[in-house]
Amino acid sequence: MTLSLALEARDLSQLPSRRDEDWRWTDLRGLIRELPAPSPEVSADLSPGPFGDEGQAELLVVNGRVWGDVGLLTLAEGEARVVRLRFVSATAATGHGIKLAVSLAPGAHLTLLESYEGQAPDYLADAALNVRLETGARLERIVLASDHAEGVSVSTASVSLAPGAGFAQTVLTDGARRQRLETRVEHPGQSAAVRMDGAYLIADRRHADLTTAVNHAGTDGTTDQLVKGVVADQGRGVFQGRITVSPGADRTDARMGHHALLLSDRAEVNAKPELLIFADDVACAHGNTVGALDEDALFYAQQRGIPEAEARAMLTEAFIGEVIDRIVHDGAREVARAWAAKRRVG
Amino acid sequence: MLSIKNLHARVEAAEILKGLSLELPAGEVHAIMGPNGAGKSTLSYVLTGRQGYEVTDGTATLDGEDLLSLEANERAARGVFLSFQYPLEIPGVPAMTFLRTAMNAQHKARGEPEISATDFLKRAREVAGQLKMDFDMLKRPLNVGFSGGEKKRMEIFQMAMLSPRLLILDETDSGLDIDALKIVADGVNALRRPDRAMLVITHYQRLLDYIHPDKVHVLAAGRIAATGGPELAHELEREGYDKYARAA
Numbered sequence A: 001m002t003l004s005l006a007l008e009a010r011d012l013s014q015l016p017s018r019r020d021e022d023w024r025w026t027d028l029r030g031l032i033r034e035l036p037a038p039s040p041e042v043s044a045d046l047s048p049g050p051f052g053d054e055g056q057a058e059l060l061v062v063n064g065r066v067w068g069d070v071g072l073l074t075l076a077e078g079e080a081r082v083v084r085l086r087f088v089s090a091t092a093a094t095g096h097g098i099k100l101a102v103s104l105a106p107g108a109h110l111t112l113l114e115s116y117e118g119q120a121p122d123y124l125a126d127a128a129l130n131v132r133l134e135t136g137a138r139l140e141r142i143v144l145a146s147d148h149a150e151g152v153s154v155s156t157a158s159v160s161l162a163p164g165a166g167f168a169q170t171v172l173t174d175g176a177r178r179q180r181l182e183t184r185v186e187h188p189g190q191s192a193a194v195r196m197d198g199a200y201l202i203a204d205r206r207h208a209d210l211t212t213a214v215n216h217a218g219t220d221g222t223t224d225q226l227v228k229g230v231v232a233d234q235g236r237g238v239f240q241g242r243i244t245v246s247p248g249a250d251r252t253d254a255r256m257g258h259h260a261l262l263l264s265d266r267a268e269v270n271a272k273p274e275l276l277i278f279a280d281d282v283a284c285a286h287g288n289t290v291g292a293l294d295e296d297a298l299f300y301a302q303q304r305g306i307p308e309a310e311a312r313a314m315l316t317e318a319f320i321g322e323v324i325d326r327i328v329h330d331g332a333r334e335v336a337r338a339w340a341a342k343r344r345v346g
Numbered sequence B: 001m002l003s004i005k006n007l008h009a010r011v012e013a014a015e016i017l018k019g020l021s022l023e024l025p026a027g028e029v030h031a032i033m034g035p036n037g038a039g040k041s042t043l044s045y046v047l048t049g050r051q052g053y054e055v056t057d058g059t060a061t062l063d064g065e066d067l068l069s070l071e072a073n074e075r076a077a078r079g080v081f082l083s084f085q086y087p088l089e090i091p092g093v094p095a096m097t098f099l100r101t102a103m104n105a106q107h108k109a110r111g112e113p114e115i116s117a118t119d120f121l122k123r124a125r126e127v128a129g130q131l132k133m134d135f136d137m138l139k140r141p142l143n144v145g146f147s148g149g150e151k152k153r154m155e156i157f158q159m160a161m162l163s164p165r166l167l168i169l170d171e172t173d174s175g176l177d178i179d180a181l182k183i184v185a186d187g188v189n190a191l192r193r194p195d196r197a198m199l200v201i202t203h204y205q206r207l208l209d210y211i212h213p214d215k216v217h218v219l220a221a222g223r224i225a226a227t228g229g230p231e232l233a234h235e236l237e238r239e240g241y242d243k244y245a246r247a248a
Helices: A003-009 A295-303 A308-324 A330-342 B040-048 B072-077 B095-109 B117-130 B135-139 B148-162 B178-190 B231-239 B242-247
Strands: A057-062 A065-067 A080-089 A094-104 A109-118 A124-133 A138-146 A152-161 A166-173 A178-187 A193-202 A207-216 A222-231 A236-245 A253-262 A268-277 A283-291 B002-011 B014-024 B029-033 B053-062 B080-083 B166-170 B197-202 B215-220 B223-228
Touching: A003 A094, A003 A124, A003 A152, A065 A094, A080 A094, A080 A124, A094 A109, A094 A138, A109 A124, A109 A152, A109 A330, A124 A138, A124 A166, A138 A152, A138 A178, A138 A330, A152 A166, A166 A178, A166 A207, A166 A308, A166 A330, A178 A193, A193 A207, A193 A236, A193 A308, A207 A222, A222 A236, A222 A268, A222 A308, A236 A253, A236 A283, A253 A268, A253 A308, A268 A283, A295 A308, A295 B072, A308 A330, A308 B072, A308 B095, B002 B040, B014 B040, B014 B053, B014 B223, B029 B231, B040 B053, B040 B072, B040 B080, B040 B166, B040 B197, B072 B080, B072 B095, B080 B148, B095 B117, B095 B135, B095 B148, B117 B135, B117 B148, B135 B148, B148 B178, B215 B231, B215 B242, B223 B231
Parallel strands: A057 A080, A080 A109, A094 A124, A109 A138, A124 A152, A138 A166, A152 A178, A166 A193, A178 A207, A193 A222, A207 A236, A222 A253, A236 A268, A253 A283, B029 B197, B029 B215, B080 B166, B166 B197
Antiparallel strands: A057 A065, B002 B014, B002 B053, B215 B223
16 A cells, blocks of 8 residues: 555555554554645746755656656666756645656666755655666665655665665755654675665754665675754654565664653654564674763853754764765765754754 | 951751851962862852852852852853862863964953964963963863873863962862872963962862962861961871861
């Protein structure tokens, strides 16, 4: 059951609900009482997206319709490219979905600067990416989700890797009325490497759900994950991270960290870190913390002359900074840094 | 400079300071000594405006201005600096960034222009050189992974950069070996000036062999139980605090 199926079949009963374990904190069926009209075709918006003019090419998707050459997402052997992929929801009270394929031949290298841009309230948006990386191919995916406060958005990336491929992503979001950013990785091991980071900065009554699942099927694979969140007001953050080490996937090295700060009494974080290990001889670790801002550090900064609000902002920005520092693409890292500074919550 | 009169303060329900009075003139260094639990750290937090420390009576003024009604950062901008017993680690914020933010916040509060990046860097290099500090340390996140001695030296560095009028050193000697202690004490002594006052809070006399106080106050049970010259510190070292704890 997915939002995509519900939109296609125009059938509310296809929406995932809190009875689905994977969706218990991001209930769509309870939220959506009727399906909106399909989004109209509107002409491509030409104002720049959050990544500005970083990279060489842009693929624009407005209301579920592609403007541009989807071939930008298919890279031949040894080819390298930086592409902006923009998903724009432009029309209020309508719904749309899109499916795209990303395909990297052996040795290809793609940096994908992916943005979700909500320009009107009350939309339902679904985006599905099917990603295939062949041997030695590398993808760095930086996702910046700027949905509308009243938008509902689901993005799902299904990634499969060949041995020796490298997949790294950083998902940054400030939430929406309800929003899920999900990534599923089929990991063959055999020197393939995965990094799956994320940061959420949630205020007001927004909601963001970062869900990831990695399945290690072969030996000698690595997964490194760092997700951090800051939630203020009545915001809600959800982190579900599952790493499965299948039988025989020996010498897997998997690390998962999720750390969140709650800045108000009514802020909420739901975290479900899972390591399912069915192999011997593996190195797996996970750490999960949820807490308040360090009052001692706050006083220390104030004592040196920094006003409280500025000190709070500095400390939360530094907290998120650890995730942003791991972004490899220089331009994207600076965009992410500016985003975190601007989205200061609390 | 600093004038404290009949100060009463509590933390949660417990009254810690019970009528403390103290005059610290400009240019002088006063030591506050006392047994554990006498209220030494409470005094430093009350003077610097930490939340959770409630003043129930009395006054504290800096050059006639009421300190107690100001926010912690406003007091800092007026020139109050507390060197922490355990300086905090601030992951993700390079020491330079932290200090420049603090410096500019103080300048702004005083209506002075911001310090330019070039001027700041120049001054930081100068001061680091004087303190024999590795300049690269300032590029690292503040105090993260620093040794006890490095942290205290970083406090002295911040002190020298921010140039406060009233310095409060809270158990600056704790956790320092003798070499680190000398470096810290030299740094503090270099900051002595006729228009600057220092309050040195310590449990042991050791630090006072290196930072020579003009006066020594004994803090026991929330008030000043005795005041004397440097010889008082030696007496305390010999005889302990028992006499004062009992009298209180």
